[in-house]
Amino acid sequence: MLNQDPLKYRELAAKAVEDKQLHRALAKMRDKVGRNAVNLYNQLSPGHDPRQDAKAVRRKIVDNLDVVLETLSANIRARGGHVHLAETGEDAVEYCLGVARRFEVSRVVKGKSMLSEEIHLNDALEAAGIETVETDLGEYIVQLKGEAPSHIIAPAIHYTREQVGELFAEKLDQPYTDDPPTLTAMARKALREKMLTADMGISGGNTACAETGHVTIVSNEGNIRMATTMPRVHVVLLGIEKIAATLEDHDILLRMLTRAAAGQKISTYVSYVGGPRLPDEPDGPEEFHLVLVDNGRSRILADPDFREVLHCVRCGGCLNVCPVYMAIGGHSYGSPYCGPIGAVFTPLTRGINTCHHLCQGETLCGACKQVCPVDNDLPRMLSLLRSKLADGDRRWDVRRQSLPTKLVFGAWSVIMRHRRMYDALSVMARFGQRLLPRKNGWIRRLPGPLGGWTRGRDFPPLAQESFADRWARRDKTGRGA
Amino acid sequence: MTKPKRVTLFIQCIVDSCFPAVGEAMVKVLERQGLALDYPANQTCCGQPAFNAGYRDEAARLASHYLDVFEDAEAIVCPSGSCVHMVRHHYMELFAKDPRQLDRARRVAAKTFEFTEFLVEVLGVTDVGATWNGQVTYHDSCHLLRGLGVKDQPRALLSGVRGLTLVEMTRSDECCGFGGTFSAKYPEISEALLETKLANIQATGTGAVVGCDMGCLMHMQGMIRRRELPISVHHIAEILAGEE
Numbered sequence: 131m132l133n134q135d136p137l138k139y140r141e142l143a144a145k146a147v148e149d150k151q152l153h154r155a156l157a158k159m160r161d162k163v164g165r166n167a168v169n170l171y172n173q174l175s176p177g178h179d180p181r182q183d184a185k186a187v188r189r190k191i192v193d194n195l196d197v198v199l200e201t202l203s204a205n206i207r208a209r210g211g212h213v214h215l216a217e218t219g220e221d222a223v224e225y226c227l228g229v230a231r232r233f234e235v236s237r238v239v240k241g242k243s244m245l246s247e248e249i250h251l252n253d254a255l256e257a258a259g260i261e262t263v264e265t266d267l268g269e270y271i272v273q274l275k276g277e278a279p280s281h282i283i284a285p286a287i288h289y290t291r292e293q294v295g296e297l298f299a300e301k302l303d304q305p306y307t308d309d310p311p312t313l314t315a316m317a318r319k320a321l322r323e324k325m326l327t328a329d330m331g332i333s334g335g336n337t338a339c340a341e342t343g344h345v346t347i348v349s350n351e352g353n354i355r356m357a358t359t360m361p362r363v364h365v366v367l368l369g370i371e372k373i374a375a376t377l378e379d380h381d382i383l384l385r386m387l388t389r390a391a392a393g394q395k396i397s398t399y400v401s402y403v404g405g406p407r408l409p410d411e412p413d414g415p416e417e418f419h420l421v422l423v424d425n426g427r428s429r430i431l432a433d434p435d436f437r438e439v440l441h442c443v444r445c446g447g448c449l450n451v452c453p454v455y456m457a458i459g460g461h462s463y464g465s466p467y468c469g470p471i472g473a474v475f476t477p478l479t480r481g482i483n484t485c486h487h488l489c490q491g492e493t494l495c496g497a498c499k500q501v502c503p504v505d506n507d508l509p510r511m512l513s514l515l516r517s518k519l520a521d522g523d524r525r526w527d528v529r530r531q532s533l534p535t536k537l538v539f540g541a542w543s544v545i546m547r548h549r550r551m552y553d554a555l556s557v558m559a560r561f562g563q564r565l566l567p568r569k570n571g572w573i574r575r576l577p578g579p580l581g582g583w584t585r586g587r588d589f590p591p592l593a594q595e596s597f598a599d600r601w602a603r604r605d606k607t608g609r610g611a
Numbered sequence: 612m613t614k615p616k617r618v619t620l621f622i623q624c625i626v627d628s629c630f631p632a633v634g635e636a637m638v639k640v641l642e643r644q645g646l647a648l649d650y651p652a653n654q655t656c657c658g659q660p661a662f663n664a665g666y667r668d669e670a671a672r673l674a675s676h677y678l679d680v681f682e683d684a685e686a687i688v689c690p691s692g693s694c695v696h697m698v699r700h701h702y703m704e705l706f707a708k709d710p711r712q713l714d715r716a717r718r719v720a721a722k723t724f725e726f727t728e729f730l731v732e733v734l735g736v737t738d739v740g741a742t743w744n745g746q747v748t749y750h751d752s753c754h755l756l757r758g759l760g761v762k763d764q765p766r767a768l769l770s771g772v773r774g775l776t777l778v779e780m781t782r783s784d785e786c787c788g789f790g791g792t793f794s795a796k797y798p799e800i801s802e803a804l805l806e807t808k809l810a811n812i813q814a815t816g817t818g819a820v821v822g823c824d825m826g827c828l829m830h831m832q833g834m835i836r837r838r839e840l841p842i843s844v845h846h847i848a849e850i851l852a853g854e855e
Binding site: 140143144147165453454456457458490491492493494495496497499500510513515516517518519520521535536539540542543546547549552556569570572579580581582583585586587588589590591592593595596597598599600601602 | 627630631634655658660661662663664665667668789790795799804807836
């Protein structure tokens with residue numbers, strides 16, 4: 131897995147902004163899906179915002195997560211499935227390896243799991259000598275390339291079909307083509323061979339339903355049906371928060387998920403799985419395991435300021451409208467969860483200091499909030515994360531990021547509360563700015579940390595007379611402002 | 612809110628220091644509406660730069676200063692959506708644990724308006740008697756649009772200007788990449804967003820962009836000047852103050 135370092139954000143982003151091909155691909159996503167999502171909400175039922183219903187449903191579930199988890203576990207077990215609560219990523223990986231050893235697995239087919247990226251499952255399986263094949267087409271492409279997904283629901287969005295053609299020609303030993311149906315057929319043939327011979331299927335889940343004890347997986351290719359039902363054992367990895375309490379809640383969330391994710395009323399395939407094959411059933415696995423993964427989520431649950439982020443249904447909708455994501459692509463975030471949701475979720479699970487760029491490298495424009503199917507206030511949480519970096523926070527183990535910046539803002543707040551000091555400083559700055567290079571009146575180069583601005587943009591000079599000065603003159607002379 | 616007789620000006624810090632003509636243009640428009648104006652001389656900044664950077668204690672001190680300065684005003688009008696958004700929404704966050712200040716903040720926030728919002732919503736005016744010959748495109752600033760819900764008001768005012776034609780750009784509601792300190796801290800990303808915005812402006816063929824926030828406009832103008840692009844940048848107050 132590549133690019134798992136959020137500290138490289140700026141460096142990777144600086145490279146990605148030059149990648150014209152990436153921008154074309156992402157713009158297509160934005161224009162096709164991103165901007166339609168909000169319109170689709172409005173079509174559901176005039177005069178009422180379904181996002182608020184979905185938000186209320188998610189809040190109720192997350193606030194009662196212990197009860198919901200217990201119900202889900204009991205119902206899965208009643209059908210003969212196994213449930214394991216994994217406190218950490220390592221714990222979840224170890225559990226999967228244990229199941230694989232017991233079944234003497236040599237090949238795993240998997241798919242539809244960002245969580246497996248979060249816990250580095252593929253690396254662990256490969257290290258244990260188990261071949262692991264992604265079966266979702268996008269994930270398969272990314273895996274063949276030796277890369278990580280760059281979008282939550284469209285993992286290979288950053289590739290053109292020509293690039294996929296070259297990749298398949300090289301890795302699948304096929305003649306080159308960039309015809310999508312032919313490429314799909316190639317992948318289909320290769321993947322079916324893998325699925326027919328795999329001993330274990332691993333999947334994520336878009337949601338589980340506690341009331342019925344099943345896991346729901348949406349897809350548009352249907353490969354995941356085979357990956358989860360053909361092998362002898364199926365393991366589902368699910369974040370502890372991705373659960374609906376009742377079938378009714380499940381229905382509300384599923385509809386919102388597919389709308390926000392792909393502008394679809396429902397996806398092509400919706401798979402409901404949740405137990406081993408019963409004696410009178412023709413197919414299904416011999417054993418079924420549900421691994422509920424915490425990995426930092428209960429810490430988020432315990433903080434009322436951030437609990438809201440657990441409402442997320444992982445539709446990726448916020449990515450498709452985020453201008454920053456559109457400019458830098460998913461790999462810049464150094465985390466499987468990229469874009470605005472990643473910028474909040476990743477710091478909370480991997481450490482706020484480690485991910486300070488993710489918290490700060492956004493404009494707080496609010497487009498993500500507007501499109502979110504559960505009305506998550508991501509800008510509010512980003513701003514709060516920044517305040518933890520500014521002042522430190524023992525509860526979240528955050529060190530203050532910069533004492534000099536703190537002192538600068540402290541001094542600034544003193545000056546700004548005293549108009550005379552502000553004016554005196556302005557007079558000094560007006561003299562000082564004469565030393566700076568200018569062109570056509572505007573400043574070409576600013577000193578120190580402000581220099582970032584003048585890398586590619588000029589900066590306005592202070593006016594010789596401020597508005598306040600002009601107003602004062604008018605009061606005296608009746609002219610001016 | 613009933614139509615006030617007196618309006619207190621809140622001139623955001625960058626207009627005060629760098630673009631005083633924008634403040635003067637707003638004064639002209641408001642005076643033409645027959646309003647008496649006040650300008651408390653001890654006002655400075657709403658605290659937004661500190662808030663966005665995460666320095667909440669420092670921002671709260673400025674927020675308190677704002678409340679002291681403007682508490683007795685009848686109505687407060689500001690030529691910036693993001694400053695008004697700060698006062699109306701983030702002050703409540705800053706004072707969430709201080710009931711006395713929270714109460715003051717609520718009262719002051721309820722009478723703080725963005726310029727175009729004030730003209731259209733409070734005064735009920737869309738034709739301010741301005742003339743401006745030519746085509747312009749309009750940029751929706753993020754905090755104004757999504758924070759305050761101000762979208763139609765500036766457009767209504769522009770369509771009330773004689774001689775002016777508004778040509779909408781593609782994705783007028785997409786961020787220009789300013790984001791306060793973000794623009795200096797992550798210049799590569801900020802510039803990429805700005806390039807997209809400027810390309811969308813140029814594609815309209817108008818050669819002029821109008822907005823309601825000097826932050827965004829200063830950002831756009833920064834790259835326009837650096838690259839010597841043929842786009843003129845105008846705060847809406849300057850257009851609305853235009854006479855024959």
